[in-house]
Amino acid sequence: MQRTLTTYDQTRRALESGSTTCERTVEGYLESINTGKRLNAFLAVFGEKVLDEARAVDRKIAEGTAGPLAGMVVAVKDVICMRDEKVTCASKILENFVSLYDATVIERLRAADAVFIGKTNMDEFAMGSSTENSAFGAVLNPVDESRVPGGSSGGSCVAVAGGMAHTALGTDTGGSIRQPAAFCGIVGLKPTYGRVSRYGLVALSSSFDQIGPFAACVADAARVLHVMSGQDVNDSTSAAVPVPDYTAALTGNVAGLKVGVPWTVLGKGLQPEIRASVDRAVQRLREGGAHIEEIELPHSDYVISTYYILMTAEASSNLARYDGARYGYRSTTARNLSELYVQSRSEGFGQETKRRIMLGTYVLSAGYYDAYYRKAQKVRRMIQQDFFNAFENVDCVLTPTTPTTAFKFGEKTEDPLEMYLSDIFTVSANLAGLPGISVPFGKDGQGLPVGIQFVGRQFEESTILNAAYYLEQQEGR
Numbered sequence: 001m002q003r004t005l006t007t008y009d010q011t012r013r014a015l016e017s018g019s020t021t022c023e024r025t026v027e028g029y030l031e032s033i034n035t036g037k038r039l040n041a042f043l044a045v046f047g048e049k050v051l052d053e054a055r056a057v058d059r060k061i062a063e064g065t066a067g068p069l070a071g072m073v074v075a076v077k078d079v080i081c082m083r084d085e086k087v088t089c090a091s092k093i094l095e096n097f098v099s100l101y102d103a104t105v106i107e108r109l110r111a112a113d114a115v116f117i118g119k120t121n122m123d124e125f126a127m128g129s130s131t132e133n134s135a136f137g138a139v140l141n142p143v144d145e146s147r148v149p150g151g152s153s154g155g156s157c158v159a160v161a162g163g164m165a166h167t168a169l170g171t172d173t174g175g176s177i178r179q180p181a182a183f184c185g186i187v188g189l190k191p192t193y194g195r196v197s198r199y200g201l202v203a204l205s206s207s208f209d210q211i212g213p214f215a216a217c218v219a220d221a222a223r224v225l226h227v228m229s230g231q232d233v234n235d236s237t238s239a240a241v242p243v244p245d246y247t248a249a250l251t252g253n254v255a256g257l258k259v260g261v262p263w264t265v266l267g268k269g270l271q272p273e274i275r276a277s278v279d280r281a282v283q284r285l286r287e288g289g290a291h292i293e294e295i296e297l298p299h300s301d302y303v304i305s306t307y308y309i310l311m312t313a314e315a316s317s318n319l320a321r322y323d324g325a326r327y328g329y330r331s332t333t334a335r336n337l338s339e340l341y342v343q344s345r346s347e348g349f350g351q352e353t354k355r356r357i358m359l360g361t362y363v364l365s366a367g368y369y370d371a372y373y374r375k376a377q378k379v380r381r382m383i384q385q386d387f388f389n390a391f392e393n394v395d396c397v398l399t400p401t402t403p404t405t406a407f408k409f410g411e412k413t414e415d416p417l418e419m420y421l422s423d424i425f426t427v428s429a430n431l432a433g434l435p436g437i438s439v440p441f442g443k444d445g446q447g448l449p450v451g452i453q454f455v456g457r458q459f460e461e462s463t464i465l466n467a468a469y470y471l472e473q474q475e476g477r
């Protein structure tokens with residue numbers, strides 16, 4: 001069962017009043033990491049190092065020079081580089097690979113006086129929806145340990161949902177922040193493509209990947225986003241768009257907000273209790289003065305196939321660099337160069353990663369490029385256009401985050417297509433480069449959390465944060 005989570009806002013007040021210290025806060029979280037070990041959320045825990053960081057922050061608080069995230073305890077998905085720490089991507093192929101530098105997001109959070117408690121477990125190379133694809137064992141959902149926490153950022157999500165960190169960094173290529181957030185009952189935000197620097201993020205699918213926060217409440221997510229956003233000279237895809245004050249946007253006022261709901265899309269295969277949560281969310285928004293409009297997303301039948309063609313294509317190309325020669329794992333039995341490549345990759349990569357490398361290589365191959373890759377690029381554009389058309393009339397789009405609540409271990413591992421279908425509501429935002437947020441809203445008959453998703457216009461994170469904040473307030477948190 002889940003306990004009540006401490007938000008960063010609460011800790012910050014306690015730090016300001018002197019009733020706690022950053023060091024004690026960190027000690028508390030280290031303790032819960034220890035008692036929650038069976039959840040397998042962490043691949044590395046920075047015991048002494050994070051305590052040193054905490055003491056340094058305490059000194060700054062005493063001097064009155066502490067930054068905007070002073071004392072925030074952050075867990076980091078093990079696909080984001082931290083200097084002198086391993087970055088394994090939960091893969092055998094990078095098991096002992098140590099990063100030489102900090103990702104930009106790490107630098108920015110550190111400069112704001114956040115402290116880092118450890119690296120979290122995930123699906124290998126962020127491929128998956130359940131965190132069952134980790135080379136280092138699956139992660140358990142703290143709400144019901146017989147169920148998956150979602151993926152691929154399962155460890156980061158459980159770090160927050162299990163009370164082992166205030167916030168955590170995840171990555172979202174097709175839903176990997178929002179879907180686990182929904183499954184574990186916390187907030188997860190995927191920023192607009194280009195909002196947050198990807199420098200120091202190990203690439204999965206470069207035109208989709210974004211780093212974003214998990215948090216116990218919308219306000220905490222807004223704070224982290226504010227610090228991590230903005231252009232970065234080290235990432236040419238990071239956008240030169242000013243970063244607004246996301247916290248100031250949390251008014252809880254939705255009067256006049258136009259919310260689009262693609263009702264026809266919601267008809268298919270939706271768990272009835274999730275549909276009930278959608279209806280209730282719509283009702284609450286109406287009561288707050290929002291206008292609910294029906295919208296059409298005519299190409300939504302193609303989102304899963306388009307996503308899985310393009311993401312595997314990009315992944316197969318990005319993962320070509322793990323060749324046994326330059327990085328990480330090298331087979332010891334190879335007798336020549338070609339065997340070195342084949343054996344290192346065969347022994348180093350897990351099953352799902354291999355499946356995607358093969359699919360991606362296939363859709364990029366000379367004979368099939370036009371039929372698959374090029375066509376999918378065109379459909380991607382049409383899916384994006386559907387959203388742009390909708391945004392002429394509405395300010396954001398509401399859907400559930402997932403078609404079902406958290407499923408059981410092993411339930412979908414035999415059938416990759418079934419697994420891929422759990423991404424049906426999340427992948428469109430990545431295809432279209434739009435921001436999306438999942439906020440917990442209601443539970444199913446078994447007490448499992450339901451997530452509501454808002455998708456916004458590019459760089460309008462403020463709108464979806466405030467809509468999510470409104471629903472959060474309605475839940476009486």
Ligand code: GLN
Binds near residue numbers: 152171173204311
């Ligand atoms: N579940 C999706 C996939 O397996 C999303 C992954 C992600 O966002 N990293 O591709």
